[in-house]
Amino acid sequence: MTTFINFALAQNMLMPIGKTPSIDAATRKPDDRPSLGSNGFSSTSHYMLCRRRRATATSRHNEISIPYRKGLMKAVAIKDIRPTQLTHGLREIRRKTQFYKSLSGQDLKMAIAEKPVPLVLGPDEQPFAIDHHHVATALRRAGIDTMPAVLVADLSRLSYQDFWLLMDNNRWTYPYNSAGQRKSFADIPEHVWDLEDDVFRSLAASVRDAGGYEKTTVPLEEFRWADFFRTCLPNPETEDEFLAVQRKAIELAKSKAAAGLPGFLGKVPG
Template sequence: MPKVEESSLRKLHPTQLTVGMIVVKDKAAHLAALPPAEQREFMQRHAMPAVLGPGGRLYITDHHHLGRAALDAGLATAFFRIDGDLSDCGLDDFWKRMEKNHWVHPLDENGVRHYCTRIPGQLDRLVDDVYRSIAGYVRDAGGYDKVPEAFAEFVWADYFRRTIAVEFVRDDFRAAVAQAMQLAKGHHARTLPGFNGN
């Protein structure tokens, strides 16, 4: 099992462009309410999977919401474990291998794909995608199961993006989540990762 290590949050580089800021705010409030010792224990229990990249930089491949929330809550460090070492690669080859391993997901807040080089270098520069928040809320409510496949939440976010108007999401987030819960049970969702029909 990979060793869990500690790093400054500022040294952890994202592998995606977006987070759901509603989910981030919830997580940040949870972290901020914990005493420092419990914050540290929580972060240690939720170590971020990471890949060692060119120049020895650390690229996290999951838990972007937690990383951004920890920054917003004023934490200085987080814990990570190395799942891959691509430090011998040049930058172009690094991103190609990251894509081959499904360790990167460069979709913007509109679901549009970009070059990996557009991914920001810091967690606090990730942008808001409201459909990522909907996907997170639906998963947490049991609308679909958490699965080991990389970036399954993006697939659900895109499914909801195609069906629920963004104006509705912004006007009444809770009602949009309720609609998304119904959509998660539907016929069209059956091929999505983690579908459970509940």
């Protein structure tokens, strides 16, 4: 059983060590079917997934046990948070890590409290993040072990198979690798910091921050922009190449080619 910590009691635990759903069908790739069985899992991958999940569930350390209720903010150990995607953007994580390391005291506590991770409880009451994977990873890199969390749904009574099928149906998971290829749910790593680097995820975030498009409440927004840039732009391998591609991406984001994406700010000729 996963144990959550009362957020008020956990404030002092949020300091670094050593320092005082629904989107349109365009998200799915119709010509890229899951490499799974007819029920969403291969028998082998599902068996191994179940064994790994159950083994992890038995190794939880003792913490302050507080009932976890929907909508109530708590704190959860970052090491216990399970990811629901295969990739993240390392450039974005490094930027966020530097930001958290630059803060201390109440400023740090407030910055952490502003980004609670939305969770869905899965089988064995394991907490699965449906957003803020970058934030969780950055906090861990900054030496912070816990972060605030808010429960979105409790699916802990479902089997692993039904859990992932419902997560997929609600667009709460994105099992695509950095090449845009769909993979098995069993391929999703155990920890949020173990995800594969996707430079186009970082590109999508940097374009948004530069005003190329606006943030919306559409689930998986950055993934859709990342996949759009992936099909139109070369893969940058150096920092100079990234900056050059970023300038092109900002222009592309406001072109009519991006008109169907969430947060589009350009003008389409009528």
